[in-house]
Amino acid sequence: MPQDVLQDILVRRGFLCPSYEVYGGVSGFYDYAPLGGMLKRNIENLWRRFFVVEEGFFEVDTPTIAPEQVFVASGHVENFADPVVSCRKCGTTYRADHFLQEKLGAENLSPEPEVLQRLIEERGVRCNCGGELGEVRRSSLMFSTTIGAGGRRGYLRPETAQGMFVMFPRLYSFYRKKLPFGVVQIGRAYRNEISPRQGLLRLREFTQAEAEIFVDPEEKRVHPGFGRYAGERLRLVPRSGEVLELSAKEAVERGILPHEFLAYYMAHTRRFLMEVGIPGERIRFRQHLKDEMAHYAEDCWDAEVLTKRYGWVEVVGIADRTDYDLRAHESLSGVEMRAFRQFREAVTKRVMRLVPNMQVLGPEFRGLAPRIAEAVEKLPEEAAEEFERTGRVEVDVEGEKVVLGERHLRVERVELRQTGEKFTPHVIEPSFGIDRILYAVLECALAEREGKRVLRLRPQVAPVKAAVFPLVSREELEEVALEVFREIKSQGMPAVYDASDSIGRRYARVDEIGVPFAVTVDFESLENGTVTLRHRDTAEQVRVGAKEVPGLIRRLCEGMSWDELREKLAAAP
Amino acid sequence: MPQDVLQDILVRRGFLCPSYEVYGGVSGFYDYAPLGGMLKRNIENLWRRFFVVEEGFFEVDTPTIAPEQVFVASGHVENFADPVVSCRKCGTTYRADHFLQEKLGAENLSPEPEVLQRLIEERGVRCNCGGELGEVRRSSLMFSTTIGAGGRRGYLRPETAQGMFVMFPRLYSFYRKKLPFGVVQIGRAYRNEISPRQGLLRLREFTQAEAEIFVDPEEKRVHPGFGRYAGERLRLVPRSGEVLELSAKEAVERGILPHEFLAYYMAHTRRFLMEVGIPGERIRFRQHLKDEMAHYAEDCWDAEVLTKRYGWVEVVGIADRTDYDLRAHESLSGVEMRAFRQFREAVTKRVMRLVPNMQVLGPEFRGLAPRIAEAVEKLPEEAAEEFERTGRVEVDVEGEKVVLGERHLRVERVELRQTGEKFTPHVIEPSFGIDRILYAVLECALAEREGKRVLRLRPQVAPVKAAVFPLVSREELEEVALEVFREIKSQGMPAVYDASDSIGRRYARVDEIGVPFAVTVDFESLENGTVTLRHRDTAEQVRVGAKEVPGLIRRLCEGMSWDELREKLAAAP
Numbered sequence A, B: 001m002p003q004d005v006l007q008d009i010l011v012r013r014g015f016l017c018p019s020y021e022v023y024g025g026v027s028g029f030y031d032y033a034p035l036g037g038m039l040k041r042n043i044e045n046l047w048r049r050f051f052v053v054e055e056g057f058f059e060v061d062t063p064t065i066a067p068e069q070v071f072v073a074s075g076h077v078e079n080f081a082d083p084v085v086s087c088r089k090c091g092t093t094y095r096a097d098h099f100l101q102e103k104l105g106a107e108n109l110s111p112e113p114e115v116l117q118r119l120i121e122e123r124g125v126r127c128n129c130g131g132e133l134g135e136v137r138r139s140s141l142m143f144s145t146t147i148g149a150g151g152r153r154g155y156l157r158p159e160t161a162q163g164m165f166v167m168f169p170r171l172y173s174f175y176r177k178k179l180p181f182g183v184v185q186i187g188r189a190y191r192n193e194i195s196p197r198q199g200l201l202r203l204r205e206f207t208q209a210e211a212e213i214f215v216d217p218e219e220k221r222v223h224p225g226f227g228r229y230a231g232e233r234l235r236l237v238p239r240s241g242e243v244l245e246l247s248a249k250e251a252v253e254r255g256i257l258p259h260e261f262l263a264y265y266m267a268h269t270r271r272f273l274m275e276v277g278i279p280g281e282r283i284r285f286r287q288h289l290k291d292e293m294a295h296y297a298e299d300c301w302d303a304e305v306l307t308k309r310y311g312w313v314e315v316v317g318i319a320d321r322t323d324y325d326l327r328a329h330e331s332l333s334g335v336e337m338r339a340f341r342q343f344r345e346a347v348t349k350r351v352m353r354l355v356p357n358m359q360v361l362g363p364e365f366r367g368l369a370p371r372i373a374e375a376v377e378k379l380p381e382e383a384a385e386e387f388e389r390t391g392r393v394e395v396d397v398e399g400e401k402v403v404l405g406e407r408h409l410r411v412e413r414v415e416l417r418q419t420g421e422k423f424t425p426h427v428i429e430p431s432f433g434i435d436r437i438l439y440a441v442l443e444c445a446l447a448e449r450e451g452k453r454v455l456r457l458r459p460q461v462a463p464v465k466a467a468v469f470p471l472v473s474r475e476e477l478e479e480v481a482l483e484v485f486r487e488i489k490s491q492g493m494p495a496v497y498d499a500s501d502s503i504g505r506r507y508a509r510v511d512e513i514g515v516p517f518a519v520t521v522d523f524e525s526l527e528n529g530t531v532t533l534r535h536r537d538t539a540e541q542v543r544v545g546a547k548e549v550p551g552l553i554r555r556l557c558e559g560m561s562w563d564e565l566r567e568k569l570a571a572a573p
Helices: A003-012 A034-054 A068-071 A095-102 A115-123 A161-166 A167-176 A249-255 A258-276 A326-334 A356-375 A381-390 A434-445 A475-490 A503-512 A523-528 A549-557 A560-570 B005-014 B034-054 B068-071 B094-103 B113-123 B161-165 B166-174 B247-252 B260-276 B322-334 B358-377 B381-390 B434-445 B475-490 B502-512 B523-528 B549-557 B560-571
Strands: A016-018 A030-031 A065-067 A081-086 A093-095 A137-140 A144-147 A151-154 A181-190 A205-215 A234-237 A245-247 A285-286 A299-307 A309-323 A339-356 A395-398 A399-403 A409-423 A425-433 A446-449 A452-456 A464-468 A496-497 A517-521 A530-535 A542-547 B016-018 B030-032 B065-067 B081-086 B093-095 B137-140 B144-147 B154-156 B181-190 B205-217 B233-237 B242-249 B284-287 B299-307 B311-322 B338-357 B393-397 B400-404 B409-423 B426-433 B446-449 B450-454 B468-471 B495-497 B517-521 B530-535 B540-543
Touching: A003 A016, A003 A434, A016 A249, A030 A034, A030 B523, A034 A181, A034 A434, A034 B034, A065 A144, A068 A151, A081 A115, A081 B005, A081 B450, A081 B540, A093 A095, A093 B154, A137 A517, A137 A560, A144 A452, A161 A181, A161 A205, A161 A326, A161 A425, A167 A205, A167 B154, A181 B468, A205 A434, A234 A249, A234 A258, A234 B030, A245 A249, A249 A258, A249 B502, A258 A299, A258 A425, A258 A434, A285 A309, A309 A326, A309 A434, A326 A425, A339 A356, A339 A434, A339 B081, A339 B560, A381 A399, A399 B137, A409 B242, A425 A434, A425 A523, A425 B284, A434 A446, A434 B161, A452 A503, A464 A475, A464 A503, A475 A496, A475 A549, A503 A517, A503 B113, A503 B517, A517 B495, A523 B468, A530 A549, A542 A549, A542 A560, A542 B113, A560 B016, B005 B016, B005 B081, B005 B434, B030 B034, B034 B181, B034 B205, B034 B434, B065 B068, B068 B154, B068 B322, B081 B495, B093 B094, B093 B450, B094 B113, B094 B426, B161 B166, B161 B426, B166 B205, B181 B260, B181 B393, B181 B495, B205 B260, B205 B475, B233 B247, B233 B260, B242 B247, B247 B260, B260 B284, B260 B299, B260 B311, B260 B434, B284 B311, B299 B434, B311 B322, B311 B434, B338 B381, B358 B393, B358 B400, B381 B393, B381 B409, B434 B446, B450 B502, B468 B475, B468 B502, B475 B495, B475 B523, B475 B549, B502 B517, B517 B549, B523 B530, B540 B549, B540 B560, B549 B560
Parallel strands: A234 A285, A464 A496, A464 A517, B233 B284, B468 B495, B468 B517
Antiparallel strands: A016 A030, A065 A151, A081 A093, A081 A137, A144 A151, A181 A205, A205 A425, A234 A245, A285 A299, A299 A309, A309 A425, A339 A409, A395 A399, A446 A452, A517 A530, A530 A542, B016 B030, B065 B154, B081 B093, B081 B137, B144 B154, B181 B205, B205 B426, B233 B242, B284 B299, B299 B311, B311 B426, B338 B409, B393 B400, B446 B450, B517 B530, B530 B540
């Protein structure tokens, strides 16, 4: 099928359209039109089933605007930028590395401005208009803004993750200080691309569903629920480039995947992608090359989906972010971002410490003596070692330095019983690009039957769950049909009602927008209270009671298969 | 109960916290911590039940960033601003009208900068630091940003509505050109307040759930489903200030409410608010005063909720925006934003039109003649009238003016049959502030029992639906309990499992976070397969089968009452 058929259907049938079309559009922004908006919510809600309900990770919701500090700490202010160059004549701005790749037919150019600058000079590259190019500079990929009238700088978040990291002290206490725990967020993120293309794949504003799983680094190797996925087969493309089909367990044992935590969430991701409607054989996991990884990641595997239009497309990134982010925020904010690890057995440690001699300190320093004593007690062990060598030590008391000698202090050796220690948790992060997943779902769903388009969206994600038709437009039939329609809606399922045109055209219309089930009320309905229930994918029809049909559709949308329904009906008396 | 108890519980128990706390916080931003995030999603999903499923309004999802034109057209660039003034000495910036109201004890000051400036000068008002105040200026309430490297100005949307208005041509065709139709959006909106206070009530970033209902202005008076709410009693505070209790029907008949469309959505709003847990007697509708209304509204009624902490608080605005927005976008974009109204009967109209005389035009204008003829045919009827009076007319052809006289044209009178006409639809907009509703829900839910806190969230919105406890920590009990726990989750309900501390403390812990149902597995469970099911609000317990309990909890969360459950159990053999 030609590639733009999909685009055409999506736009014409009300799934998607370029934003601000009436004003000529703004590239990098897409609207989810009525059906697309509903599909997107359903994908998000299914994701919640997998991560919130099944995994027990609570969902948080943090602002999209954050003050500058957050992204200074996270490294985005420094690292999240692309090299750009503008023409001195016509003013066009290009993403410098991409522009040079095109102009010079080069590949994998370094994004370093100096390297690109040199290349422009050496090869005499000019703008497409013939004009001279200016200096290559780095342009931040974050949208910046100003908070309040005071002019405090803020950014639109490039990932939802940071809002969860800065909340860590609250989360740790919410989860009663037990690791591992997870927290998720579904929301907007932003990336101020220089010149975005590729429709839904490169948006300036997009939706992420991210889970941050905080884990003790000493316990990463073993995931408590790994048994569930140990035998799950994964198609893996590690850095070496070979393609492997391995079970999650084998992949960890052979050292292809670093630990069970990563493997577990890769398998969980695959199950989710299949549940929304992407066939397993179109899914693979590719390991990031060293120079491709984000500045915060130690290891990262992308779930990729094979699309007809763009080839393999990254839709999820599953990264081991280590303690990078928590450490960075602790260091910039001064607020502790650590967890406590209980030792299996308490350990006893001999330590030295300094003990103030109050009989000397009291008369000598009067009112200041207690505060000096306090400062001495806070000194680290190294100070005691130093004191033993030099016989003197300096303390800070109310901004003044006080030098203390051997008459003021003595060294004591004590045994300290430690029941545990503090450490910075590591973070495993499955990060889902909802827009790309939605695109892949639509592409996989598109099919044809007898020359007509059928959108085979799984009932779980279909925007509209059922269509209700009176066979012809007659009051007695409409009355029954409207009652079925109301009852389907009252069970929480979006439905459409349509009494115009021939029944064939009505079926075709709902097939094209992916409505999985259609109920038709005909003259037999008036006699025996049954209606026909039609399955979109097979066009097969069964007769069921009008009273039962809403409940049956609900079960079909919750996972019962059409075959199961038929068996159930055959078994009924 | 003292006011800060609520704040304390909300923050301590994981519902809310100020954003970016570890960096000292940024006012006007709040995080939804784990329980708050889940509660918020549940409120949003219940809103979808009311507006998407019941009303059949599809959900769209449009970007939060929009180019400047959108808000030039909408009037926000011009009108959405507050007066501010800064101190020349200490640099503090104040919202000028609020600052003067405090300083001078004045009330209802005009927000006009000139008026406030004069007041400062006349009364010699100075900054709190004693410094001189600068000039009063208007400060936009929109967050501004830059799109791409080219420097195109964009704003973060102050309401989700505009994304739906600019999409009108697509929506109109999606709904097969039939009015009325509605479309909804739930998403972030932004308001760059000068100095926000009042916690969740004045946020710089907040969540709106908006429905835009496009209707033929000639059909506003009658809502097709009004029967459902005609008898619904509403507490109304019209502009006159009196408080009325009227049915929706009476309110329209007496002219208090302008039409059934507004009345219907007010009643629908009230039902929704009650469904999320706000008692009917705490809800009223207050009409906006003339000078309080947004620049786009013809009439607006706020749903207000009586809170303990802030008194009556606006949580929903239900406005008649007329054709303001569609007209504005049509005029700025040049793209038609109209609908077609079929006449009941076609009308015949006599019109005059100009007919070109090609025998004269051809030789005189050669190749230009066909284009002149075309231009003549497009002239409005007034041109023909004018021509009849003056004998001449001017047309524009390829940028040049051509004067035509009586030898070139003649006037023809024809009968035109019109089957309908174009018009600009009106928009009725219920706009919900999700954050404020969430605050009100929490305040209404807070209760005490025997000195302990119980959060009586309705099961429909409670973040966690069930808790599962083994009575004591023994393997046989835990096995059964974990099976029940898994089964509850597999039915899509978030649940918690807890085996630590006494059973009393566990009940207290889940009561405080609003978990409506608790299942305990005890020794009797091992004998006969039953468990206890406890109701949070009454602390009453019933014994039910371990296999049945997940399905029962699901039904309780979907609307079955505890009393209905007891009757059901009593009726069972």
